[in-house]
Amino acid sequence: MDVDVAVVGGGIAGMSVAGELARDHAISVAVLEQESQLAYHASGRSAAAFLESYGSPEIRALTRASRPLFEAGDDDEAPLFAPRPLLWLAPEEQVGELDHLLVAEPLLRRVDEAEVLRLCAAIRPGWTAAAAIEDGAQDVDVAGLFERYRRLATRNGATVVTKAAVRGAEADGDGWVLRSSGGDVRARTIVNAAGAWADDLARLCGITPVGLTPFRRTVAIVSCDMVDRSWPLVGDVAEGFYFRPEGNGLLLSPADETPTQPGDAKPEMEDVALALDRANEATTLNLRHVRTAWAGLRTFAADRNPVVGYDPTCQGFFWLAGQGGYGMQTAPGMAMLAASLIRGEPLPRALADEGFDPQRLSPARFA
Template sequence: MTQEHYDIAVIGAGMAGASLAAECAPNARVLLLEAEERPGYHTTGRSAAFWEECYGGPAIVPLTLASGAYLRDGGFLKLRGAMTIGQSDDAGLIDAFVNRFSDTGATIERIGAVAMRARLPDLLPEWTEGVWQPHCSDIDVAALHQHYLALAARAGTRPLCRARIARIERNAERWAIADERGRSWQASAIVNAAGAWADEVARMAGARALGIQPLRRTVAQVETDPPTDPAAPLVLDINGRFYFKPESGRLWLSPHDETPSPAVDAAPEEIAIAEAIERYQQTVDAKVTRVERRWAGLRSFSPDRAPVYGWDPTVDGFFWFAGQGGFGIQTAPAAARLASQLLLDAPRDAMTAPLDAGLYRPGRFA
């Protein structure tokens, strides 16, 4: 039987794979493979759903800012604002945070107790140090993911689900790819957009694993007394011990955990939920009265916590689009545009011109 041949085979149809397929499909024949029954099952569908300019650190800010106009113009963002908070002993950490991002282009403002309580009246009195980010917004993650899947489909690429890869082989100038159901395809290039499974896919293709580590993040949807103000900001602890935000009339609450995990279907742990509730109740004058829903997702990071975009330095035709941690959704427009230009050897445009692709190259780990 003659195998179908594609220019690019993208492995993974979460936000990363879907956005890159959408960018490439108008100019290449793209195969989009997804191991699960539906795209985005493990991470995209479990995101805490915010666009925050400083999230991920200074190396990520250019990607976030470059993605902002696309997300706003597409109607995927709803303005909320974010407040990073600390106690008096944390003043130095708050100042260091402001200094760290002062030259990145992110809009941040050092604020004190009065301004903090104007934005969050129930904040307990010991929280006196803060940073305000006025542009932070909620992201409609499902709509953005479906947008990219629809763009890809319009150009002839639809995700092929339940296609868990079993074998990858390089034959001359082509890749031969087979899934666990015995189906097979050929492609000139493979894109590794497999998220938590990125190193596993790399090894199958004969490339060196880069140390992409999945970390579990837990989130709970809770009821509170008094009820959560739907206009309240996203609130983050300067020590990285919690964050919370209103969502659909409830509160989304996380202990900001980063627990190393194998690449699995992550499940929330009760201890993480309990820690999140305790930390929330030590922050505001409110009580959690009921946990309605809980979930966990895997956020996968490279060793230096910057994403990995580009051709593998030793294996021809193997392209990395991985290690995008918790910032992969808010940076999806610029990341996918940049990666498509690297893949197709296309010129930069206004969105990607400010980006330094060298910061994200796989060869930095050689």
């Protein structure tokens, strides 16, 4: 196969940039995914939240730029949002952190304990010393988002190949030859959207890694007789736990961050137990019965900002990695940004209007 751009990684990062690049038919695109199933790793395991008050200033700008696409896609496709406010709780020792967040983020408003209990009757009275709410937070239809980009890419001629693990790459004239288990691919540009494996892919291509660390995060679905589906997403500001309704149960996480190797992450029983303990401390729910649990990898660079841009040392190697815990909510903005940088075009309007500086995400910052 011979294409302009070979995207390595069939998660949300790879599929969304493939969709954006294929849009104008001027660029031929192939997506290579090592698994037999797309979105098998981080992109299939998220908590599906869209939180504009979460992450670095660059993450927040990318999240804001993504909002219109979630609200209504191209051709007035159905919205991918369902409203679910975010309620930050702060026990006494976290009040300073919450105050800081309230100053930094105008979207948050302080709420008193009476309002906390009105929003979620399960919070243990007296547990939280201060609280704030982001009214516009949302649940995201992550499968719908992924499918929208997959359709956009394939309808516009992109090729998607599963069981295509890239195991070697050689520079070839003004491009690359990728050796994959699905066959060889010749491409002018490689987009490294390999998630937890992005540093490994760089090494395969003879490029210095940027220093990404995959951190395991655990999620459990627990039975909960008292659940009210209108409860917000509830978490403590220091990120010790979060929960939200999921069907007639609760989705619960200890917000763990265990550094690990790239791979098929599995939940550890002690992390699930920790989630139950922390949620039971903060609420009167007395959660006990775990229906199912999973884990996934949130992959961060040292400064916790994504890595987006051409490698400064090697022509035709583009990084789209380090999305950490924000890869769903930022995917539309990040895909537009990456596609504009790959094409050598000006920044997307939504980011330019904010004075967004793409250098803040460039891999050159690690050189």
